[in-house]
Amino acid sequence: MNPGTFLTPDGCRFCVWAPDRSRCELVLVGPAEGIYPMEKDSAGYWTVTIPGVQPGWLYRYRLDGREEFPDPASRCQPQGVHGPSQVVDDSFPWTDRSWRGLALSDYVLYELHVGTFTPEGTFAAILPRLPELRELGIRALEIMPVAQFPGRRNWGYDGVYPFAVQVSYGGIHGLKTLVNGCHEAGLAVVLDVVYNHFGPEGNYLARFGPYFTDSYRTPWGPAVNFDGAGSDEVRRFFLENARSWFFEFHVDALRLDAVHAIHDESAFPFLEELALRTQDWERELGRPLVLFAETDRNDPRLVRPRPGGLGLPAQWCDDFHHALHALLTGEKHAYYVDFGGIADLAKAFSQGYVLDGRFSSYRRRRHGAPPDGIRRHQLVVFAQNHDQVGNRARGDRLSVLVDFPSQKLAAAALLLSGFLPLLFMGEEYGERRPFPYFVDHENPELLEAVRKGRQREFAAFHDVAGTEIPDPAAEATFASAVLQWEYRHDGSHGVLWELHRELLLLRRRFPILQPRESIEVAAAADEPSGLLRFRRRSPEAEAEVFFNFSSGPRPVAIETDRPPAGKLFDSEEPRWLGTGAVAPGRLEPGSVLILAPRSAVLYIRE
Missing domain, CATH: 3.20.20.80 (Glycosidases)
Known part of the structure; x- marks a missing residue:
């Protein structure tokens, strides 16, 4: 027994779970009206099938012959949360058959x-x-x-x-x-x-x-x-x-x-x-x-x-x-x-x-x-x-x-x-x-x-x-x-x-920037200067991001000891409304990297 309404060749089946109630009735309120007793099973589900019910019809459930409420498993509440529930047609002309989903890592x-x-x-x-x-x-x-x-x-x-x-x-x-x-x-x-x-x-x-x-x-x-x-x-x-x-x-x-x-x-x-x-x-x-x-x-x-x-x-x-x-x-x-x-x-x-x-x-x-x-x-x-x-x-x-x-x-x-x-x-x-x-x-x-x-x-x-x-x-x-x-x-x-x-x-283009299991990560921070270095390494490539979180006014100079790597992103480039691309386009061992306040630079070696 699943709760809710279900259109069948025999009519519409109504099902609601009310295990402690001694009586449950379906109340149709429009366009047709009527009160229909429901049958209870051992698990506390009440059901009734009514011929002729169509999508758009409104209904409530009457409990123990007194109070009436919307369906807890209602599919539609056209008059709001206090109004009657509505029977709906769940069919839809789907055209997404070629969709194969998305891997979690993507x-x-x-x-x-x-x-x-x-x-x-x-x-x-x-x-x-x-x-x-x-x-x-x-x-x-x-x-x-x-x-x-x-x-x-x-x-x-x-x-x-x-x-x-x-x-x-x-x-x-x-x-x-x-x-x-x-x-x-x-x-x-x-x-x-x-x-x-x-x-x-x-x-x-x-x-x-x-x-x-x-x-x-x-x-x-x-x-x-x-x-x-x-x-x-x-x-x-x-x-x-x-x-x-x-x-x-x-x-x-x-x-x-x-x-x-x-x-x-x-x-x-x-x-x-x-x-x-x-x-x-x-x-x-x-x-x-x-x-x-x-x-x-x-x-x-x-x-x-x-x-x-x-x-x-x-x-x-x-x-x-x-x-x-x-x-x-x-x-x-x-x-x-x-x-x-x-x-x-x-x-x-x-x-x-x-x-x-x-x-x-x-x-x-x-x-x-x-x-x-x-x-x-x-x-x-x-x-x-x-x-x-x-x-x-x-x-x-x-x-x-x-x-x-x-x-x-x-x-x-x-x-x-x-x-x-x-x-x-x-x-x-x-x-x-x-x-x-x-x-x-x-x-x-x-x-x-x-x-x-x-x-x-x-x-x-x-x-x-x-x-x-x-x-x-x-x-x-x-x-x-x-x-x-x-x-x-x-x-x-x-x-x-x-x-x-x-x-x-860049994230899509370079696997080293993606959440892959084979990638080792390491991050190091220097509190006084505001510098954070984040390195990702795999057998095929290495990426390093340099962040300067200092609010200035002086830039930070870093002497690098890493193998050669090319710059792929610099937040200080003019196209990003920066102060100018002060970081070198390529890092070599011994290169000095200048990082402006509140800036980030990405280098990748493949």
Whole structure:
């Protein structure tokens, strides 16, 4: 028994899990009306098949003859999270049969929010921009959550119908059209899914069954029941959800939001089961499928193979961002207190984790574990993402926090790191509009609670004295986040766009810059001078990047002792609006390399 609605030759089969209810009825509310008793099986699934039901018909479930609710496995909520569910036709004219997927090591991710990526805020409006993203060097579109949420404005993490696609974005058909278009453009699709909590409005799952547990809590509300009584069917609910994205929607990868908030103390954790199932589905579909675990735990067990690990393919690496951000901005509040030195960034270049069991002043305890055995293509790194931008008081981007040379330096550090890089929409051209937090709840009391909660959060997290925090419920807050895409090729914006394209082109052209297992890495930092040297070596080639993170005013002179190597990138060249190409075009033993403040130079020997 799978929950949801299924069109069959005999009619439409309705199925819902409500194990503790003594009575369940299907209520059709349009265009035809009627109340139909449902039959219950031993696992607590209620079913009924109704002839003549067509796509577009609306329905609810009536529990114990009293309360009526939408379907927890609804595929469409045309009237919002409180309205009736809708029967849908899941057929689609796919034309992506030649798509064979993307190997994990080839991922270059571009994270976007559907509602603010374009003025239209729809799946359809993204399609015309795909060719340029491909030209930039993007290989995978990572879409922030699209499960139906309250209203029209939300980051997506307040979704309450995991199987439904946000109507205002274009619904199921719109998402499938986008995925199909991505594959035709040679782009993989990563979908952000939230299995650790549900949003606070329109969440009726607890009325149907033990979807939640009191044994744990999350920062966002009740924890999902993955290991308590009744958890077998709860787990199945989410496994079926994951399967639907891969099979029905042709999605290539899932980003699993905040897996550290998926509490599960069972001997066979949900994440391990999901990883195993995904391997089965990969074989069945004949193309690569990926699970990206988003976590701040620095726990290598997530990606270590079974037995001993959970066997997930890859995970987010916050430490790279924190080390780079703290170094460029000088910020020391909240978790940035644990970062700031060049040695921290060198460690991030070497192994991803900076906090690998060492003491964290922010947490006042040791944090993380050594990332032994983790390969570079198992870590996603970034200079910006929706969390690190949007959870600032004003949602301000790096482009308004640092100067242009520092933006170029951030791009070089990210794209030459040898990990899997992620760009946040607009980062490639230095978008200056913010990405603040925004919601569109219908409940005024909930809206006020959100406003006060954000104020408390920023009071504890940031020094926000005198800072006006944007009202998350205001439409103007949402509108302020819409990209100024039309400026992407103007002035310094265009130069930064071309710089990103050049670095990604070099990454594709030279295997030594890619996350391959045969490559040895080493990073060394000199704190007083601001110099960081990052070396990658394989039997066939060697690459070395010289970074000067000093804010000046004097350049740094380095006498090299390496074999001859040619220069492939210099952020100080005039075409990158630099001060002039001061680094020699070729390094020889004994050469003196002059590095301007906030600059990066790449040399490769083959």
